[in-house]
Amino acid sequence: MPTPAIDNHETSRLRRLSFVLKSCVFATGCAAIVTEYTLATLASYLLGDSILQWSIVISLMLFSMGLGSRYSRKFESQLLDRFVLTEFGLSFLCTFSAMFCFWISAYTIHTGLVIYGVACMIGFMIGLEIPLITRINQAYEPLRENISSVMEFDYYGALLGGALFAFVLLPFLGLTYTPVLLGGLNLLVVSLVLWYFPDRLARPRIFKAQFAGLLVASVLAFAVAKPIILHGEQHKYKDKIVYEEQTRYQKIVVTQWKDDYWLFINGSTQFSTYDEERYHEPLVHPLMGLIEERKDILLLGGGDGLAAREILKYPDVKNLTLVDLDPAMTQLARKNDIFIGINQGSLNDPRVRVVNQDAYQFINNSGDLYDAIIVDLPDPKSVSLSLLYSLGFYKMVEKHLKPFGAMVTQSTSPLYSPEAFLCIKKTMEFAGFSTLPYQNSIPSMGQWGWVLGVRQKAMPAQRLKQDLTALEFADIETRFLNRDAMISMVHFGKGLFEKEDIIEPNTQFDHNILKYYRQGSWDLY
Template identity: 40%
Template sequence: MTETSTRPSTRLPVPPRVARFLVLTAVFVCAACGLVYELALVAIGSYLLGDTITQASVVLSVMVFAMGVGSLLSKRLQGNPALSFAVVEGLLSLVGGLSVLLLYGAFAWFSAYQPALVLLAFVIGALIGVEIPLLMTLIQRIRKQDASEAVADLFAADYVGGLLGGLAFPFLLLPLLGLPKGSVTVGALNAVVGVAVVLWLFRSQLGRRAYAALTCGLIVVLGALGLAFAYADQFEVDARQALYRDPIVHAERSEYQEIVLTRSLDGDDVRMFLNGSLQFSSLDEYRYHESLIHPVMDGPRADVLVLGGGDGLALREILAYDDVSSVTVVDLDPAVVELASTDPVISDLNGDSFEDPRVRVVHTDAFRWLRENGREFDAVVADLPDGDDVGTSKLYSAEFYALVAEALPENGRLVVQAGSPFFAPEAFWSVGHTLEEAGLAATPYNVDVPSFGNWGFYLATTGGAPAPALPDDAPPLRFLDDDLLAAALVFPRDRRDPGVEASTLMRPSVIEYHQGAWRGY
């Protein structure tokens, strides 16, 4: 190491080597905290909106730009770098620690999520951008060295700290504390390390008033974060309730999603939401599930595969046929199946379908399971979430349907829930083209489900396009009959195929079509 001087330019309470180590440790911790803030902004966006790619792109681009702005602004703060660094870290810990709660509140009460996200990403990025230039000055005041070597040391500590923060976020903070409390905890750590290092190590550069102000500021920041930690759970409950019309009777965040049950004040309408999207209403779910299941059961049905359907309601309709010998349910989230099996209202609604000995449940990704599957099924039911984000779009890809086709015998059938032909016509018709791309012949049909609106399905085979019909031995139904099913084949002129393209893994056009859907409704 080339040094111009080994004598510190400021009085320190410890030898220069130790002081330098402490500053680099602070760089390490602050870098870890900064990356956690960044990941938290992406995570809350994916939780609330589901569009991970867009949220990550917005956060990363805004923060990187803001870091450049912050680096330029740091020129004005070099007069007293120790004081400036402590103030920056105090502000960063407060804004970053509270960012998740602030965004949740903006989403729940003010419908201002996107502006709030951009603002917070910019503020956090700018504060992070100020850090390194100030730290460079502090390092040089401890012991002069070549700028290139000082930068190398700082960036090494910064990057390794980023690695720690990136790994701690999904494997430690989220499992132990959850997103709101985890962010607050990291904010408190950021404040203690960033401000305390200055208060102790560089106290000779601070006047009495500055020292007292920083001490009080640290206490205020920690107090605010402590209150936020204490009331985070109640805040989340209140914000979540603001998003739903009816009182919430159950809420949990599983490994994969947020699961919410609501019940109307009269007790008649129980609804399940996954990540804010309605899955069913007890008032009219039978319309959806009768339309989904009974046409696909008009043929061989001894062995049935259900992809999704963790609420057990499609399973209820399948098990009404005594000649069904086995049903395999592949659903990613065990928490949904557990709730559907134990909640008295839902288990009563699905007829305790998961207790039937003919049912086998597999908790894994449907795409992965199909790739490894070597078995054929007479009927396949794809009752999956809409393909409106990266995680679910692959379940509406030509590659996915090709795997399904491999699991069908020559006379096997597939039914797909395909969203709303009225509210999302491009996404709906894209599913049909994607089935054709995979070598399946499909027939579209649609019904009205009041809680969803107009809803559509595809019945497909590996042979010719099938004509949806009810089995001769269909059980008594509340909604569907032959006349209604014949009418379900008719689509109004303004909701017919607009000429869209198929969706693939490399070109998930279904995401784009969903993004343009439901506008004005």
């Protein structure tokens, strides 16, 4: 009959082994959620339309996890060996997933199918993990504790993984090294199994050799990840990449051709030095020329400093508040020699205050009033961006204008997305503005539009048009804009405003602009 001391020792041993298994679950839960987010972010970057890509990738992975969970019932023996093989497979796929997708994107237009296929394979293997661990752990815990504790550790790991992805992995390791780290995490799980359960493995020596091989592969992956990904990215852009950074919020890429530079954010053109004056001068100077007092200016967006450069040409500007979500973008504009040369050091001007915050939250919480508010934000491609073109947003902007203040917003393309352009105009009018839409041809971007607004009680729309077309811009140094250009920009051809009656304004609840924007002819862009 065993002594109590032996029973206590065996109980302690079983608890320790069970804890090791649950630690493996914690690690795999952490790796699983980060893998899902990484692949969804990768798909968004390479394919665009982040909401669609996140929905597809996460759904495919969850479905594949279900298939993997169902398939695990076919395993009747050597469960720990099968778990180790699963982790080996996940380690390999996670480590090389981003590298392979970036590399293959240079040679095929079917990158989406590749990403979805990788997501399904990884999802299938993740689906094997929990059933296998639960069945292995039943030797150490009763059923009610086994299932609840395994799921508990998996969910805790997922929480940690989500936080790490948002605050550490994506901002600091990006899509280059995060997958490699995930592969290493799966290898860490295998190392725990090899250390604590060698007697329960049928082929421990083979597994140790495989472990060593994958460990070497992971180290090599760290060395070759960046050049491979840059090779794939370089094929995405026509010109040489001279700067790239994955921030917490976006992917920033700068390319160079001869003496000109292009800025891309998440693959979309933001400006080219070849013709950026055709965008930034119409954005700033019609509004600044219209208002009589220009002491306090608010710029929402424009973290590259180019719009700020134009605003600071007015000597009576005393305070310019620039609100941009991404501190990496404003730091680049402040410190990078390329950007300082383009924006003429505008963000280092003592009159400029940079606030790294969401524009909607800033305007909602601010108590300041401004002579002019210039909105230079990305197109309404997502629900979060749609809020920045909503009726509620424009009403908040109106409340932050001084009595004779005015606003202007970039309004996407009246050629490629005329419904979205008209939606912005109508939404501003519903918010109490008299509006004047205008457009310009920008070779690197196509036909682009803006909508300028003043309070309806301050000036009717017809008077607004008359005053703007009378501006000479003689006292401001410009490369493109003059009176003739202004007169040209406020005129549109037939067929655009005839459809304005059927356009609905954009609100926080229906997001009509998102629908209009997605209906645009962006495949021709």
